[in-house]
Amino acid sequence: MNAETRADWRDQIFDVLQAHDIRQVYHVPDAGHSRLIEHCQRSNSIRTVPLTTEEEGIALAAGAWLGGQRSVLLMQSSGVGNTINLMGLTKTLRFPFLTLITMRGDWGEFNSWQYPMGQGTPKVLEAMGVLLYSVDKADDVKATVDAAARAAFNGGQAVAVLLRQKLIGIKDFGKK
Amino acid sequence: MNKATLQRRPLVKKILEGANENLLVIAGLGSSNWDITEAGDRPLNMPLWGAMGAPVGMGLGLAMAQPAKRVLVITGDGDMLMSLGSLATVATQQLENLAIVVLDNEKFGETGNQATHTSPRNNGPTDSGAGTDLALIAKGCGIADASVVRDAGEVPQLVNDVRFKKGPVFRVVKVMVEKLEFVMPPQDGAHLKDRFRQALLGHP
Numbered sequence: 001m002n003a004e005t006r007a008d009w010r011d012q013i014f015d016v017l018q019a020h021d022i023r024q025v026y027h028v029p030d031a032g033h034s035r036l037i038e039h040c041q042r043s044n045s046i047r048t049v050p051l052t053t054e055e056e057g058i059a060l061a062a063g064a065w066l067g068g069q070r071s072v073l074l075m076q077s078s079g080v081g082n083t084i085n086l087m088g089l090t091k092t093l094r095f096p097f098l099t100l101i102t103m104r105g106d107w108g109e110f111n112s113w114q115y116p117m118g119q120g121t122p123k124v125l126e127a128m129g130v131l132l133y134s135v136d137k138a139d140d141v142k143a144t145v146d147a148a149a150r151a152a153f154n155g156g157q158a159v160a161v162l163l164r165q166k167l168i169g170i171k172d173f174g175k176k
Numbered sequence: 177m178n179k180a181t182l183q184r185r186p187l188v189k190k191i192l193e194g195a196n197e198n199l200l201v202i203a204g205l206g207s208s209n210w211d212i213t214e215a216g217d218r219p220l221n222m223p224l225w226g227a228m229g230a231p232v233g234m235g236l237g238l239a240m241a242q243p244a245k246r247v248l249v250i251t252g253d254g255d256m257l258m259s260l261g262s263l264a265t266v267a268t269q270q271l272e273n274l275a276i277v278v279l280d281n282e283k284f285g286e287t288g289n290q291a292t293h294t295s296p297r298n299n300g301p302t303d304s305g306a307g308t309d310l311a312l313i314a315k316g317c318g319i320a321d322a323s324v325v326r327d328a329g330e331v332p333q334l335v336n337d338v339r340f341k342k343g344p345v346f347r348v349v350k351v352m353v354e355k356l357e358f359v360m361p362p363q364d365g366a367h368l369k370d371r372f373r374q375a376l377l378g379h380p
Contacts, residue, residue, distance in 0.1 A: 047269075049240075050268060052265055053261055059232070059262070060233045060234070060265075062230070062234050062369075063237025064237035064238065065369075065373075066200075067239075067242040068241055068242070068373065086227060086229070086230055092225075092365035093366060
Protein backbone atom coordinates (compact mmCIF):
# COMPACT_ATOMS: atom_id res chain seq x y z
CA MET A 1 0.00 0.00 0.00
CA ASN A 2 1.42 3.35 -1.03
CA ALA A 3 1.38 6.06 1.63
CA GLU A 4 0.21 8.70 -0.85
CA THR A 5 -2.87 6.72 -1.80
CA ARG A 6 -4.10 5.81 1.68
CA ALA A 7 -7.64 7.08 2.05
CA ASP A 8 -8.50 5.98 5.58
CA TRP A 9 -7.49 8.39 8.34
CA ARG A 10 -6.43 5.52 10.60
CA ASP A 11 -3.93 4.39 8.00
CA GLN A 12 -2.76 7.98 7.62
CA ILE A 13 -2.04 8.20 11.35
CA PHE A 14 0.21 5.15 11.05
CA ASP A 15 2.10 6.83 8.20
CA VAL A 16 2.56 9.99 10.28
CA LEU A 17 3.87 7.98 13.25
CA GLN A 18 6.39 6.29 10.97
CA ALA A 19 7.41 9.61 9.41
CA HIS A 20 8.17 10.94 12.90
CA ASP A 21 10.25 7.88 13.80
CA ILE A 22 7.95 6.71 16.60
CA ARG A 23 9.53 3.52 17.92
CA GLN A 24 7.32 2.59 20.88
CA VAL A 25 3.50 2.54 20.88
CA TYR A 26 1.53 1.96 24.07
CA HIS A 27 -2.14 1.12 24.10
CA VAL A 28 -5.10 -0.34 25.90
CA PRO A 29 -7.65 -2.25 23.83
CA ASP A 30 -9.75 0.29 21.94
CA ALA A 31 -12.25 -0.14 19.13
CA GLY A 32 -11.51 3.31 17.74
CA HIS A 33 -7.75 2.70 17.63
CA SER A 34 -7.88 -1.03 16.79
CA ARG A 35 -6.89 -0.73 13.14
CA LEU A 36 -3.98 1.58 13.98
CA ILE A 37 -2.85 -0.74 16.79
CA GLU A 38 -2.82 -3.68 14.39
CA HIS A 39 -0.73 -1.68 11.90
CA CYS A 40 1.75 -0.98 14.69
CA GLN A 41 1.82 -4.62 15.85
CA ARG A 42 2.73 -5.72 12.32
CA SER A 43 5.42 -3.07 11.92
CA ASN A 44 9.07 -4.08 12.19
CA SER A 45 10.22 -0.66 13.36
CA ILE A 46 7.67 -0.16 16.14
CA ARG A 47 7.51 -1.95 19.46
CA THR A 48 3.89 -2.23 20.59
CA VAL A 49 3.15 -2.58 24.31
CA PRO A 50 -0.26 -3.40 25.79
CA LEU A 51 -0.84 -1.67 29.14
CA THR A 52 -2.90 -2.71 32.14
CA THR A 53 -3.80 0.93 32.79
CA GLU A 54 -3.20 4.12 30.81
CA GLU A 55 -0.92 5.74 33.40
CA GLU A 56 1.77 3.16 32.67
CA GLY A 57 2.08 4.84 29.28
CA ILE A 58 3.40 8.06 30.80
CA ALA A 59 6.15 6.23 32.67
CA LEU A 60 7.06 4.19 29.59
CA ALA A 61 7.19 7.33 27.44
CA ALA A 62 9.55 8.99 29.94
CA GLY A 63 11.79 5.91 29.92
CA ALA A 64 11.79 5.73 26.13
CA TRP A 65 12.81 9.38 25.90
CA LEU A 66 15.60 8.86 28.47
CA GLY A 67 16.83 6.13 26.14
CA GLY A 68 16.56 8.25 23.00
CA GLN A 69 13.35 6.90 21.47
CA ARG A 70 10.06 8.56 20.58
CA SER A 71 6.76 7.03 21.63
CA VAL A 72 3.03 7.58 21.48
CA LEU A 73 0.23 6.60 23.87
CA LEU A 74 -3.08 5.51 22.33
CA MET A 75 -6.06 5.65 24.64
CA GLN A 76 -9.75 6.43 24.99
CA SER A 77 -11.07 9.47 26.78
CA SER A 78 -12.36 7.09 29.46
CA GLY A 79 -8.74 6.35 30.41
CA VAL A 80 -7.50 9.92 30.53
CA GLY A 81 -8.38 10.30 34.20
CA ASN A 82 -6.05 7.42 35.01
CA THR A 83 -3.10 9.35 33.62
CA ILE A 84 -3.52 12.73 35.28
CA ASN A 85 -1.22 12.32 38.28
CA LEU A 86 1.67 10.94 36.25
CA MET A 87 1.00 13.47 33.48
CA GLY A 88 2.84 15.86 35.81
CA LEU A 89 6.01 13.99 34.87
CA THR A 90 5.90 15.64 31.43
CA LYS A 91 6.34 18.97 33.21
CA THR A 92 8.87 18.01 35.88
CA LEU A 93 11.13 16.15 33.42
CA ARG A 94 10.14 18.40 30.50
CA PHE A 95 10.08 15.61 27.95
CA PRO A 96 8.17 15.43 24.66
CA PHE A 97 4.93 13.50 24.98
CA LEU A 98 2.28 12.63 22.40
CA THR A 99 -1.04 10.91 23.01
CA LEU A 100 -3.87 10.21 20.57
CA ILE A 101 -7.22 10.00 22.30
CA THR A 102 -10.39 8.55 20.81
CA MET A 103 -13.31 10.38 22.36
CA ARG A 104 -16.35 8.86 24.01
CA GLY A 105 -19.19 10.70 25.73
CA ASP A 106 -18.77 13.33 23.08
CA TRP A 107 -21.09 13.17 20.01
CA GLY A 108 -24.29 11.16 20.18
CA GLU A 109 -22.85 8.78 22.76
CA PHE A 110 -25.40 6.15 23.80
CA ASN A 111 -23.68 5.14 27.07
CA SER A 112 -24.34 7.60 29.88
CA TRP A 113 -21.38 6.21 31.84
CA GLN A 114 -18.99 7.62 29.22
CA TYR A 115 -20.09 11.25 29.58
CA PRO A 116 -18.38 12.35 32.83
CA MET A 117 -14.83 11.47 31.73
CA GLY A 118 -15.48 12.30 28.08
CA GLN A 119 -16.70 15.79 28.92
CA GLY A 120 -13.96 16.23 31.53
CA THR A 121 -11.15 15.12 29.24
CA PRO A 122 -10.20 18.49 27.67
CA LYS A 123 -10.45 20.28 31.02
CA VAL A 124 -8.26 17.91 33.02
CA LEU A 125 -5.65 17.71 30.28
CA GLU A 126 -5.54 21.51 30.09
CA ALA A 127 -5.23 21.65 33.87
CA MET A 128 -2.07 19.54 33.60
CA GLY A 129 -0.60 21.80 30.92
CA VAL A 130 -1.15 19.43 28.00
CA LEU A 131 -1.63 21.11 24.60
CA LEU A 132 -4.87 20.07 22.92
CA TYR A 133 -5.40 19.47 19.22
CA SER A 134 -8.90 18.46 18.21
CA VAL A 135 -10.05 16.90 14.95
CA ASP A 136 -13.52 15.93 13.79
CA LYS A 137 -13.03 15.73 9.98
CA ALA A 138 -11.27 12.82 8.30
CA ASP A 139 -9.52 15.19 5.88
CA ASP A 140 -7.86 17.03 8.79
CA VAL A 141 -6.50 14.00 10.67
CA LYS A 142 -3.17 13.63 8.92
CA ALA A 143 -2.19 17.30 9.18
CA THR A 144 -3.36 17.51 12.80
CA VAL A 145 -1.44 14.46 14.02
CA ASP A 146 1.60 15.68 12.09
CA ALA A 147 1.39 19.12 13.72
CA ALA A 148 0.93 17.52 17.15
CA ALA A 149 4.00 15.33 16.63
CA ARG A 150 6.03 18.38 15.61
CA ALA A 151 4.86 20.31 18.71
CA ALA A 152 5.82 17.33 20.87
CA PHE A 153 9.12 16.18 19.43
CA ASN A 154 10.43 19.41 17.94
CA GLY A 155 8.77 21.81 20.37
CA GLY A 156 9.27 19.68 23.48
CA GLN A 157 5.62 19.83 24.54
CA ALA A 158 3.10 17.39 25.99
CA VAL A 159 0.40 17.17 23.32
CA ALA A 160 -2.92 15.35 23.07
CA VAL A 161 -4.89 14.90 19.86
CA LEU A 162 -8.59 14.46 20.54
CA LEU A 163 -10.09 12.28 17.80
CA ARG A 164 -13.68 13.40 18.15
CA GLN A 165 -16.58 10.97 18.20
CA LYS A 166 -18.01 12.77 15.19
CA LEU A 167 -14.93 11.59 13.27
CA ILE A 168 -14.83 8.06 14.63
CA GLY A 169 -18.53 7.50 14.08
CA ILE A 170 -21.20 6.34 16.46
CA LYS A 171 -22.31 3.18 14.71
CA ASP A 172 -18.90 1.79 13.79
CA PHE A 173 -17.76 0.85 17.28
CA GLY A 174 -16.64 -2.76 17.49
CA LYS A 175 -16.05 -2.95 13.74
CA LYS A 176 -12.80 -2.56 11.92
CA MET B 177 7.28 -7.19 63.13
CA ASN B 178 10.19 -6.99 60.76
CA LYS B 179 12.79 -9.70 61.21
CA ALA B 180 14.88 -8.56 58.28
CA THR B 181 18.60 -8.31 58.91
CA LEU B 182 19.83 -6.76 55.68
CA GLN B 183 20.61 -3.04 55.62
CA ARG B 184 19.56 -1.22 52.46
CA ARG B 185 22.45 1.22 52.09
CA PRO B 186 25.39 -1.25 52.11
CA LEU B 187 23.28 -3.57 49.95
CA VAL B 188 22.62 -0.93 47.30
CA LYS B 189 26.28 0.05 47.40
CA LYS B 190 27.22 -3.56 46.61
CA ILE B 191 24.65 -3.78 43.81
CA LEU B 192 26.00 -0.60 42.18
CA GLU B 193 29.69 -1.36 42.72
CA GLY B 194 31.68 -0.82 39.54
CA ALA B 195 28.72 0.81 37.76
CA ASN B 196 29.89 1.96 34.35
CA GLU B 197 28.36 3.33 31.14
CA ASN B 198 26.57 0.04 30.58
CA LEU B 199 24.41 0.36 33.70
CA LEU B 200 21.32 2.59 33.64
CA VAL B 201 19.63 3.00 37.02
CA ILE B 202 16.17 4.27 37.90
CA ALA B 203 15.29 4.69 41.58
CA GLY B 204 11.87 5.23 43.08
CA LEU B 205 11.02 8.22 45.22
CA GLY B 206 12.17 8.51 48.82
CA SER B 207 14.52 6.00 50.40
CA SER B 208 15.53 4.26 47.16
CA ASN B 209 16.49 7.63 45.71
CA TRP B 210 18.67 8.46 48.76
CA ASP B 211 20.14 4.93 48.69
CA ILE B 212 21.48 5.08 45.13
CA THR B 213 22.68 8.62 45.73
CA GLU B 214 24.69 7.63 48.78
CA ALA B 215 26.27 4.88 46.69
CA GLY B 216 27.48 7.66 44.38
CA ASP B 217 25.50 10.15 42.30
CA ARG B 218 26.14 9.69 38.56
CA PRO B 219 24.54 10.98 35.35
CA LEU B 220 23.26 7.52 34.42
CA ASN B 221 21.19 7.44 37.63
CA MET B 222 17.62 8.68 37.33
CA PRO B 223 16.54 9.23 40.95
CA LEU B 224 12.86 10.16 41.23
CA TRP B 225 11.54 12.69 43.73
CA GLY B 226 7.92 11.93 42.93
CA ALA B 227 6.03 9.96 40.26
CA MET B 228 5.15 7.14 42.64
CA GLY B 229 4.31 4.02 40.65
CA ALA B 230 6.40 5.09 37.64
CA PRO B 231 9.84 3.45 38.06
CA VAL B 232 8.99 0.01 36.63
CA GLY B 233 7.27 1.48 33.56
CA MET B 234 10.11 3.92 33.10
CA GLY B 235 12.62 1.09 33.31
CA LEU B 236 10.66 -0.86 30.71
CA GLY B 237 10.54 2.04 28.23
CA LEU B 238 14.25 2.66 28.76
CA ALA B 239 15.20 -1.01 28.42
CA MET B 240 13.30 -1.25 25.11
CA ALA B 241 15.07 1.87 23.81
CA GLN B 242 18.52 0.65 24.94
CA PRO B 243 18.68 -3.12 24.44
CA ALA B 244 22.50 -3.19 24.70
CA LYS B 245 22.54 -1.60 28.17
CA ARG B 246 21.58 -3.10 31.50
CA VAL B 247 18.59 -1.33 33.04
CA LEU B 248 18.18 -1.65 36.78
CA VAL B 249 15.12 -0.40 38.64
CA ILE B 250 15.53 -0.01 42.40
CA THR B 251 12.45 0.89 44.39
CA GLY B 252 10.48 0.21 47.55
CA ASP B 253 7.52 -1.97 48.45
CA GLY B 254 5.12 0.98 48.69
CA ASP B 255 6.01 2.16 45.20
CA MET B 256 5.79 -1.35 43.78
CA LEU B 257 2.36 -1.90 45.36
CA MET B 258 1.10 1.16 43.51
CA SER B 259 1.91 -0.29 40.09
CA LEU B 260 1.43 -4.05 40.34
CA GLY B 261 -0.11 -4.10 36.85
CA SER B 262 3.15 -2.85 35.38
CA LEU B 263 4.69 -6.24 36.23
CA ALA B 264 2.28 -7.87 33.79
CA THR B 265 3.24 -5.25 31.22
CA VAL B 266 6.93 -6.01 31.84
CA ALA B 267 6.15 -9.70 31.32
CA THR B 268 4.67 -9.03 27.87
CA GLN B 269 8.07 -7.85 26.62
CA GLN B 270 10.44 -10.39 28.34
CA LEU B 271 13.45 -8.06 28.03
CA GLU B 272 16.79 -9.70 28.75
CA ASN B 273 18.34 -6.42 29.89
CA LEU B 274 15.85 -5.45 32.61
CA ALA B 275 16.15 -6.14 36.34
CA ILE B 276 13.92 -4.90 39.15
CA VAL B 277 14.94 -4.83 42.81
CA VAL B 278 12.32 -4.07 45.45
CA LEU B 279 13.79 -3.07 48.81
CA ASP B 280 10.97 -4.30 51.02
CA ASN B 281 10.98 -2.94 54.58
CA GLU B 282 7.21 -3.48 54.83
CA LYS B 283 6.74 0.22 55.54
CA PHE B 284 5.66 3.44 53.89
CA GLY B 285 8.87 5.20 54.91
CA GLU B 286 8.21 8.72 53.66
CA THR B 287 4.97 9.16 55.59
CA GLY B 288 6.08 7.83 58.96
CA ASN B 289 6.64 4.08 58.59
CA GLN B 290 3.06 2.93 58.38
CA ALA B 291 2.67 -0.76 57.50
CA THR B 292 2.43 -1.60 53.81
CA HIS B 293 0.50 -4.58 52.50
CA THR B 294 3.70 -6.65 52.60
CA SER B 295 3.66 -6.46 56.43
CA PRO B 296 2.37 -9.59 58.15
CA ARG B 297 -1.29 -9.99 59.02
CA ASN B 298 -2.32 -9.96 62.66
CA ASN B 299 0.60 -7.71 63.55
CA GLY B 300 -1.24 -5.48 65.97
CA PRO B 301 -3.82 -2.75 65.45
CA THR B 302 -1.57 -0.27 63.60
CA ASP B 303 1.13 -2.42 62.00
CA SER B 304 -0.80 -5.15 60.22
CA GLY B 305 -0.60 -5.68 56.49
CA ALA B 306 -1.68 -8.53 54.29
CA GLY B 307 1.53 -10.53 54.00
CA THR B 308 1.58 -9.63 50.32
CA ASP B 309 4.30 -11.53 48.47
CA LEU B 310 5.56 -9.29 45.66
CA ALA B 311 7.78 -12.00 44.14
CA LEU B 312 4.82 -14.34 43.86
CA ILE B 313 2.84 -11.57 42.17
CA ALA B 314 5.68 -10.96 39.71
CA LYS B 315 5.85 -14.66 38.96
CA GLY B 316 2.11 -14.82 38.50
CA CYS B 317 2.34 -11.88 36.09
CA GLY B 318 4.72 -13.87 33.91
CA ILE B 319 8.18 -12.90 35.20
CA ALA B 320 9.53 -16.42 35.76
CA ASP B 321 12.77 -15.37 37.46
CA ALA B 322 11.32 -13.81 40.60
CA SER B 323 12.37 -14.51 44.18
CA VAL B 324 12.83 -13.14 47.70
CA VAL B 325 16.24 -12.53 49.30
CA ARG B 326 16.54 -12.42 53.10
CA ASP B 327 20.06 -13.44 54.16
CA ALA B 328 23.49 -11.88 53.86
CA GLY B 329 24.75 -15.14 52.37
CA GLU B 330 22.49 -14.64 49.34
CA VAL B 331 23.72 -11.15 48.57
CA PRO B 332 26.63 -12.01 46.20
CA GLN B 333 24.24 -14.08 44.06
CA LEU B 334 21.67 -11.27 44.19
CA VAL B 335 24.22 -8.73 43.00
CA ASN B 336 25.27 -10.96 40.12
CA ASP B 337 21.67 -11.73 39.14
CA VAL B 338 20.46 -8.14 39.01
CA ARG B 339 23.57 -6.87 37.24
CA PHE B 340 24.21 -9.62 34.74
CA LYS B 341 21.66 -12.45 34.63
CA LYS B 342 19.38 -12.76 31.62
CA GLY B 343 16.20 -10.82 32.40
CA PRO B 344 13.62 -9.98 33.21
CA VAL B 345 14.90 -10.50 36.75
CA PHE B 346 12.74 -9.56 39.74
CA ARG B 347 14.08 -9.61 43.29
CA VAL B 348 12.42 -8.64 46.53
CA VAL B 349 14.98 -7.98 49.26
CA LYS B 350 13.68 -7.90 52.81
CA VAL B 351 15.48 -5.00 54.51
CA MET B 352 15.48 -3.56 58.01
CA VAL B 353 13.51 -0.52 59.07
CA GLU B 354 16.16 2.11 59.71
CA LYS B 355 16.38 5.82 60.29
CA LEU B 356 18.94 7.00 57.77
CA GLU B 357 20.39 10.31 56.69
CA PHE B 358 18.88 11.84 53.54
CA VAL B 359 21.52 11.86 50.81
CA MET B 360 20.02 13.94 48.04
CA PRO B 361 20.81 14.14 44.34
CA PRO B 362 19.88 17.20 42.27
CA GLN B 363 16.13 17.75 42.40
CA ASP B 364 15.40 19.41 39.06
CA GLY B 365 13.77 16.76 36.88
CA ALA B 366 14.68 18.37 33.58
CA HIS B 367 18.31 18.57 34.68
CA LEU B 368 18.33 14.92 35.77
CA LYS B 369 16.81 13.91 32.42
CA ASP B 370 19.19 16.07 30.39
CA ARG B 371 22.34 14.88 32.15
CA PHE B 372 21.17 11.27 31.73
CA ARG B 373 20.61 11.73 27.98
CA GLN B 374 23.86 13.66 27.60
CA ALA B 375 25.80 10.82 29.21
CA LEU B 376 23.94 8.12 27.28
CA LEU B 377 23.30 9.72 23.88
CA GLY B 378 25.84 12.54 23.71
CA HIS B 379 23.13 15.21 23.58
CA PRO B 380 20.37 16.35 25.97
